[in-house]
Each structure stands twice: as C-alpha cells, then as structure tokens.
Amino acid sequence: MESPIAPFLDLESQSSTVHGVRRGLDLLGDGKEHVILDPSTAKQLLPFESMFQFERIKRPLSVGHLFLLLYTPFGLVLLLIRGICCFLVALIVPRVFSEEQMNRLHVARLFVWLTGTRVRLVDDHLFEKGENRAEIIVSNHISEFDAVAMLSITPAYILGYDFYKNMLFFKLLGDKAGLVYVPYASRQQGNSAGRDTGGLTNGRKGLLQYHKFLFSLDKTVQPLAIQASDGPFPVNINDETSTFMANVLWYLFVPWHTYTVQVLPRTKAEQGEDPLIFAQRVMKMTADALEQQASPFMYRDKIAFTRYKNRQLKKNK
Known part of the structure; x- marks a missing residue:
C-alpha cells in the first residue's frame, strides 16, 4: 500500500490511498454514532485529515x-x-x-x-x-x-x-x-x-x-x-x-x-x-x-470525519 500520508491522486485515479480513506469513512457512517477504529484504519484516514485544520x-x-x-x-x-x-x-x-x-x-x-x-x-x-x-x-x-x-x-x-x-x-x-x-x-x-x-x-x-x-x-x-x-x-x-x-x-x-x-x-x-x-x-x-x-471526497465526508475527530480530541484532553 502507498504511504498513508501520500497525496491524493486525481479524481480519475483509483489509488490504494483513496480506497483506504473511503473504507475508513464508510465505517464512520454519518459520524453521529460513537465509532472506535482500529489503529490500521485510523492511519488510513490520515491523508483525509491532512486536508483540514484541527487546532487554532x-x-x-x-x-x-x-x-x-x-x-x-x-x-x-x-x-x-x-x-x-x-x-x-x-x-x-x-x-x-x-x-x-x-x-x-x-x-x-x-x-x-x-x-x-x-x-x-x-x-x-x-x-x-x-x-x-x-x-x-x-x-x-x-x-x-x-x-x-x-x-x-x-x-x-x-x-x-x-x-x-x-x-x-x-x-x-x-x-x-x-x-x-x-x-x-x-x-x-x-x-x-x-x-x-x-x-x-x-x-x-x-x-x-x-x-x-x-x-x-x-x-x-x-x-x-x-x-x-x-x-x-x-x-x-x-x-x-x-x-x-x-x-x-x-x-x-x-x-x-x-x-x-x-x-x-x-x-x-x-x-x-x-x-x-x-x-x-x-x-x-x-x-x-x-x-x-482534487480529492474524490465530499462535504458530507468531512462532516462525518469532523464529528469523529472532535470526539477523539475531547476524549484525549
């Protein structure tokens, strides 16, 4: 598998990085329910996380x-x-x-x-x-x-x-x-x-x-x-x-x-x-x-991941 922090490929491509992110997002659903991801799956979401800012x-x-x-x-x-x-x-x-x-x-x-x-x-x-x-x-x-x-x-x-x-x-x-x-x-x-x-x-x-x-x-x-x-x-x-x-x-x-x-x-x-x-x-x-x-991911993917990430950050405080 490509590095979990490798850049996204174009929309036309089907890289293993994109597939890994999609797998993790599918497990999160809409992000409203508490979900525990195994370390391997959480690591696959790192490229998606790198698109957003989670600290002031x-x-x-x-x-x-x-x-x-x-x-x-x-x-x-x-x-x-x-x-x-x-x-x-x-x-x-x-x-x-x-x-x-x-x-x-x-x-x-x-x-x-x-x-x-x-x-x-x-x-x-x-x-x-x-x-x-x-x-x-x-x-x-x-x-x-x-x-x-x-x-x-x-x-x-x-x-x-x-x-x-x-x-x-x-x-x-x-x-x-x-x-x-x-x-x-x-x-x-x-x-x-x-x-x-x-x-x-x-x-x-x-x-x-x-x-x-x-x-x-x-x-x-x-x-x-x-x-x-x-x-x-x-x-x-x-x-x-x-x-x-x-x-x-x-x-x-x-x-x-x-x-x-x-x-x-x-x-x-x-x-x-x-x-x-x-x-x-x-x-x-x-x-x-x-x-x-240009990632293949949408706003609803961001919302689901943001809900998950914010819960993780609060838990680790």
Missing part, C-alpha cells in the same frame, strides 16, 4: 508564540474596534445608499480594509468585466472571509446559508448584503447544494468536490484559485474544532491576512457535458493552479 494555535511552540502573547492586548482592542466599525457600517450604509450605489462606490472594499484583508491578484487580465464578464464565479474555500476577498475584486452575489439570517450583522445589512441564501439542510445533501466547494479546507493539501448546482445553469464560469496567509502570528485562519463565530473573531483579532487570488481562464460546459463532469473539470483546473490535489 500552531505547534510546536516558537518565538512567534511569545510575540503573540505580547500582542494579545493590542489584538483585543483591534478586535473591538473592527467589530464596532463593521456594525456601524452595516447599520448606517444600507439605510443611506441603494444597492446600486453601494456597488458603484465599492462599499464592500470598506469591509476589506476594516477586516485587515489584503488581496493580491495574479493573472487579473483573465478577469473580464462588462459585457464579457462571467456570470458565475467559483473558488476553493479556505476561510469565512473568502467572500470579502472576492468582493474586493468585483461586486457579486455571494451564496450563503440561511442561518446567516439569524445573525445581527446580516440582519442590519438586510436585503443589501449581496447574499443568496441556501437552506442549512442542503449542507448534508452532497452535490445538490449551490456552493462552489463542499466546505472549508486548510488550503494546503487538497480540495473537496465542487457542488454541481452552479455548473448546471449553462452559464459562463470564472474560476478563482484562492490562497491565504495565517497572518504574522502562529494562529490558523480556521479551526474545525471551533465555530463560525470563533473563526470570525480570531480573524479580526489578527492584524492582517493576505489573500492571493489567481484568476483562471473562463470556461463553459461543453455541448452535452454533464454538470458533475463540468464541476470536476473546473475543480481539477483550480487544484492544478494551487499545486494541490
């Missing part, structure tokens, strides 16, 4: 952790200031300007600045605007703030889950938030949910399968390959043991994050091309640009 503070300890400790009082003040400013913008701006005016004034870029998000574009000449622009933009998913990085490039409607509606920030923005809501239940429905990728990854190893909904609309697609720094301190940009809100607060606590957004050539489904095949083709293009692997 990086290890081992280094001088960077000392700087983080010294920075903490300043970070808390910065977090408070950013939070207040974002809420004031969400409270005032939508009540003063129309959505069209907000787009024309690039109000979204104000959130880019407030959140300390830096964006560096690569091959931006491939990003068409005006009449030739793509109607759908898709990307990999590595942070709760990917949408902010995208909005720094162009105004767009962002797909978001309906649990956002219960959050005060989005309530203040109202219908000018630029969000198209997807039912929360769709997170469990494999490829049927209308999002680019199945969920957050750590942005270093591989991609989860893209959902096929956006690729079934017969529209021109503009793929983006996104990478992001964790900031100047040993703090991970996301953490699967944490919550959405905790990811947001930690992001605002760190002084800055730098996104590198590579624009890939626009594409459209070929005549008679199945939406799933189209989605996988775009996913493969994105993975190649990131020098990562």
Whole structure:
C-alpha cells in the first residue's frame, strides 16, 4: 500500500490511498454514532485529515508564540474596534445608499480594509468585466472571509446559508448584503447544494468536490484559485474544532491576512457535458493552479470525519 500520508491522486485515479480513506469513512457512517477504529484504519484516514485544520494555535511552540502573547492586548482592542466599525457600517450604509450605489462606490472594499484583508491578484487580465464578464464565479474555500476577498475584486452575489439570517450583522445589512441564501439542510445533501466547494479546507493539501448546482445553469464560469496567509502570528485562519463565530473573531483579532487570488481562464460546459463532469473539470483546473490535489471526497465526508475527530480530541484532553 502507498504511504498513508501520500497525496491524493486525481479524481480519475483509483489509488490504494483513496480506497483506504473511503473504507475508513464508510465505517464512520454519518459520524453521529460513537465509532472506535482500529489503529490500521485510523492511519488510513490520515491523508483525509491532512486536508483540514484541527487546532487554532500552531505547534510546536516558537518565538512567534511569545510575540503573540505580547500582542494579545493590542489584538483585543483591534478586535473591538473592527467589530464596532463593521456594525456601524452595516447599520448606517444600507439605510443611506441603494444597492446600486453601494456597488458603484465599492462599499464592500470598506469591509476589506476594516477586516485587515489584503488581496493580491495574479493573472487579473483573465478577469473580464462588462459585457464579457462571467456570470458565475467559483473558488476553493479556505476561510469565512473568502467572500470579502472576492468582493474586493468585483461586486457579486455571494451564496450563503440561511442561518446567516439569524445573525445581527446580516440582519442590519438586510436585503443589501449581496447574499443568496441556501437552506442549512442542503449542507448534508452532497452535490445538490449551490456552493462552489463542499466546505472549508486548510488550503494546503487538497480540495473537496465542487457542488454541481452552479455548473448546471449553462452559464459562463470564472474560476478563482484562492490562497491565504495565517497572518504574522502562529494562529490558523480556521479551526474545525471551533465555530463560525470563533473563526470570525480570531480573524479580526489578527492584524492582517493576505489573500492571493489567481484568476483562471473562463470556461463553459461543453455541448452535452454533464454538470458533475463540468464541476470536476473546473475543480481539477483550480487544484492544478494551487499545486494541490482534487480529492474524490465530499462535504458530507468531512462532516462525518469532523464529528469523529472532535470526539477523539475531547476524549484525549
């Protein structure tokens, strides 16, 4: 058998590594029930685990952790200031300007600045605007703030889950938030949910399968390959043991994050091309640009494994 930490092969391949991961995931089921895996099977899941982040503070300890400790009082003040400013913008701006005016004034870029998000574009000449622009933009998913990085490039409607509606920030923005809501239940429905990728990854190893909904609309697609720094301190940009809100607060606590957004050539489904095949083709293009692997695994696989892993971590505390 190949090394359990070998990289995933392409979607078309049937490597023993992929088969080993699939065997372990099948034993986990939906992850809701307590399952004990033998050491051999647990080892086979290591390649899948390497796609996700299960800690907030990086290890081992280094001088960077000392700087983080010294920075903490300043970070808390910065977090408070950013939070207040974002809420004031969400409270005032939508009540003063129309959505069209907000787009024309690039109000979204104000959130880019407030959140300390830096964006560096690569091959931006491939990003068409005006009449030739793509109607759908898709990307990999590595942070709760990917949408902010995208909005720094162009105004767009962002797909978001309906649990956002219960959050005060989005309530203040109202219908000018630029969000198209997807039912929360769709997170469990494999490829049927209308999002680019199945969920957050750590942005270093591989991609989860893209959902096929956006690729079934017969529209021109503009793929983006996104990478992001964790900031100047040993703090991970996301953490699967944490919550959405905790990811947001930690992001605002760190002084800055730098996104590198590579624009890939626009594409459209070929005549008679199945939406799933189209989605996988775009996913493969994105993975190649990131020098990562396009895995055959879906969001529901991640959910099951995350439930299992979090139980293991709590047990070992």
